Amino acid sequence: MPGLSRRRLLAASVPAIGGAAAALHSAVPHTHPWDSEAEAAAGHEHGGAHAGHDSGHANFRAGRVVDHAANGFDPHEVLRDFDWGTTHRLASGRVVREWELVATDKEIEVAPGVRFAAWTYNGRIPGPTIRAREGELLRISFVNGSEHPHTIHFHGIHPAAMDGVPGLGAGQIEPGQRTVYEFDALPAGVHLYHCHVRPLAEHIAKGLYGAFIIDPEDGREDADEMVMVMNGFDTNFDRANEVYAANTIGFAYMDTPIATPRDELVRVYLVNVLEYDLINSFHLHGNLFHYFPTGTSKTPAEFTDTVMLCQGQRGILEWRFPHPGKFMFHAHQSEFTELGWQGFFEVGA
Numbered sequence: 268m269p270g271l272s273r274r275r276l277l278a279a280s281v282p283a284i285g286g287a288a289a290a291l292h293s294a295v296p297h298t299h300p301w302d303s304e305a306e307a308a309a310g311h312e313h314g315g316a317h318a319g320h321d322s323g324h325a326n327f328r329a330g331r332v333v334d335h336a337a338n339g340f341d342p343h344e345v346l347r348d349f350d351w352g353t354t355h356r357l358a359s360g361r362v363v364r365e366w367e368l369v370a371t372d373k374e375i376e377v378a379p380g381v382r383f384a385a386w387t388y389n390g391r392i393p394g395p396t397i398r399a400r401e402g403e404l405l406r407i408s409f410v411n412g413s414e415h416p417h418t419i420h421f422h423g424i425h426p427a428a429m430d431g432v433p434g435l436g437a438g439q440i441e442p443g444q445r446t447v448y449e450f451d452a453l454p455a456g457v458h459l460y461h462c463h464v465r466p467l468a469e470h471i472a473k474g475l476y477g478a479f480i481i482d483p484e485d486g487r488e489d490a491d492e493m494v495m496v497m498n499g500f501d502t503n504f505d506r507a508n509e510v511y512a513a514n515t516i517g518f519a520y521m522d523t524p525i526a527t528p529r530d531e532l533v534r535v536y537l538v539n540v541l542e543y544d545l546i547n548s549f550h551l552h553g554n555l556f557h558y559f560p561t562g563t564s565k566t567p568a569e570f571t572d573t574v575m576l577c578q579g580q581r582g583i584l585e586w587r588f589p590h591p592g593k594f595m596f597h598a599h600q601s602e603f604t605e606l607g608w609q610g611f612f613e614v615g616a
């Protein structure tokens with residue numbers, strides 16, 4: 268079916284029925300953006316079976332990699348980069364924590380040779396992982412350096428005027444304008460932020476989102492902490508993704524596994540912002556993890572190896588590796604996995 272996009276097939280045959288759409292979605296083939304043009308022109312299709320690939324396929328074609336330096340961010344740095352902002356104390360002793368986020372239009376290489384006209388917070392996707400302690404007063408200065416109107420909508424508990432949606436408070440922030448979002452750090456957990464300007468799907472899919480972590484007042488146990496924002500990119504503008512990843516660059520953690528010590532507590536702050544697909548998931552090999560939905564309780568809800576999240580859902584995963592070696596993690600939708608959303612943990616001896 269050369270030329271027939273997944274989305275157009277869906278639109279033609281499924282009048283907004285979620286379950287059926289999900290089933291169809293994974294059944295409809297599409298091409299990788301990093302396939303050769305000749306192959307794409309010949310209508311070479313990659314379906315679930317991926318007959319044209321060897322089973323060891325775990326990388327971009329011919330081992331090509333994305334130029335992280337040119338992008339200005341590296342998924343391996345994003346992984347453990349927690350932005351605590353700057354602080355000062357009010358006369359009352361209360362901590363005020365502040366950040367500046369700037370929206371910019373920026374071209375990002377999302378797969379080898381595939382450049383995507385992204386919209387970013389502070390030049391990176393995901394935007395900075397904003398981190399605070401429960402009960403602090405948070406102040407986020409937002410500067411719109413993009414050519415399009417944007418906002419920052421934070422998940423959490425705050426006044427309506429600070430919700431970052433058009434028509435409330437400062438509303439839509441026009442190019443060249445700025446505003447300040449101010450609210451209490453509540454509740455403890457893992458949250459997210461994203462632009463909330465219409466068309467919403469486009470403003471999110473373009474890259475305007477990030478993780479927002481609030482530590483409990485009494486903290487959490489020491490751990491090797493990481494943030495993974497599950498996302499994807501629609502590189503041919505058909506409202507379906509061609510690239511999937513945790514922290515933007517597919518296969519980045521396959522090319523260079525995430526090193527973590529044996530027997531030490533691992534804590535992953537997992538956020539799903541994937542647009543255009545109904546669900547996403549995280550699956551861990553050779554182990555199970557404790558799952559804390561939204562991270563709002565210290566009592567795990569589940570001990571499992573796979574969690575499923577819709578857009579906006581997030582949670583904290585905790586586990587220890589008792590065995591050394593390499594352990595995969597990936598979306599348990601095979602299609603997402605093969606299009607980039609997979610990686611390795613490398614556990615020391």
Ligand SMILES: [Cu+2]
Pocket residue numbers: 416417418462463464470475
């Ligand atoms: Cu926007």
